[in-house]
Amino acid sequence: MSVQLTHAVRVEKLTRTYGPVRALSDVDAGFGTGTFTAVMGPSGSGKSTLLQTAAGLDRPTSGRVWIGGTELSGLSETRLTELRRSRIGFVFQAFNLIGALTVEENIVLPLRLSGARPDRQWLSRVVERTGLGGRLQHRPAELSGGQQQRVAIARALATRPDVVFADEPTGALDTQTAAEVLTLLRSTVDEYGQTVIMVTHDPVAASYADRVLVLADGRIVADLPQPGADRIAEHLAALGRRPVAQEA
Numbered sequence: 001m002s003v004q005l006t007h008a009v010r011v012e013k014l015t016r017t018y019g020p021v022r023a024l025s026d027v028d029a030g031f032g033t034g035t036f037t038a039v040m041g042p043s044g045s046g047k048s049t050l051l052q053t054a055a056g057l058d059r060p061t062s063g064r065v066w067i068g069g070t071e072l073s074g075l076s077e078t079r080l081t082e083l084r085r086s087r088i089g090f091v092f093q094a095f096n097l098i099g100a101l102t103v104e105e106n107i108v109l110p111l112r113l114s115g116a117r118p119d120r121q122w123l124s125r126v127v128e129r130t131g132l133g134g135r136l137q138h139r140p141a142e143l144s145g146g147q148q149q150r151v152a153i154a155r156a157l158a159t160r161p162d163v164v165f166a167d168e169p170t171g172a173l174d175t176q177t178a179a180e181v182l183t184l185l186r187s188t189v190d191e192y193g194q195t196v197i198m199v200t201h202d203p204v205a206a207s208y209a210d211r212v213l214v215l216a217d218g219r220i221v222a223d224l225p226q227p228g229a230d231r232i233a234e235h236l237a238a239l240g241r242r243p244v245a246q247e248a
Contacts, residue, residue, distance in 0.1 A: 009067055009197065011054055015063050017061045024049050035196075038205065042216060045216050050199075067163065086159055087161050098140075107126070107158050146177035149170075163196070163197060167198075203230075211226065
């Protein structure tokens with residue numbers, strides 16, 4: 001199958017097993033450039049495994065993954081690490097900031113690790129859009145949870161990546177702060193043409209996306225364009241009544 005370069009990420013017949021547990025089973029999916037996709041499903045559905053394999057954090061048992069036109073399966077661990085640093089951004093529930101570094105140092109860390117020269121004009125835009133201009137010399141411990149997540153988003157955008165993978169980015173935040181963070185992610189898609197793939201359990205969070213993929217038992221069972229929180233909740237409620245496998 002040829003890869004369309006309008007896809008920032010594509011997976012083909014993606015399968016991942018852990019011993020007897022089949023976390024993903026022949027998953028085919030494409031994620032268009034400049035789109036925001038939410039990935040949802042019951043506990044054990046494979047949503048986190050899909051994110052980890054698509055992002056090159058875990059190797060699939062079988063199947064193929066592309067970031068843009070680059071297939072990951074043929075890359076060495078060194079090349080895969082270089083690709084993750086330069087072409088992929090990550091946002092996690094736990095923020096994963098380095099406490100000894102300032103906000104500014106945390107933001108530019110991926111560039112320092114990859115040996116790339118910072119694009120100061122781009123970084124200024126990112127800092128302005130994330131509202132961190134007055135916080136650049138602060139340490140993470142001096143910030144609220146929402147501000148720390150904004151730093152994590154700015155760090156993810158610093159390299160102008162092909163795609164940002166977000167794993168439960170609002171899971172540790174209160175409702176109002178979560179809405180602010182989701183609005184920020186949405187704006188990076190609308191204003192910068194960023195591609196975002198977000199794992200979430202929250203139908204309200206998923207409603208910010210252009211599209212929702214619903215997984216169950218390692219397979220995609222629904223592909224919903226802009227379904228709204230109520231419809232998402234209905235799908236999840238129906239799946240929640242089914243027996244599921246061990247957490248993936």
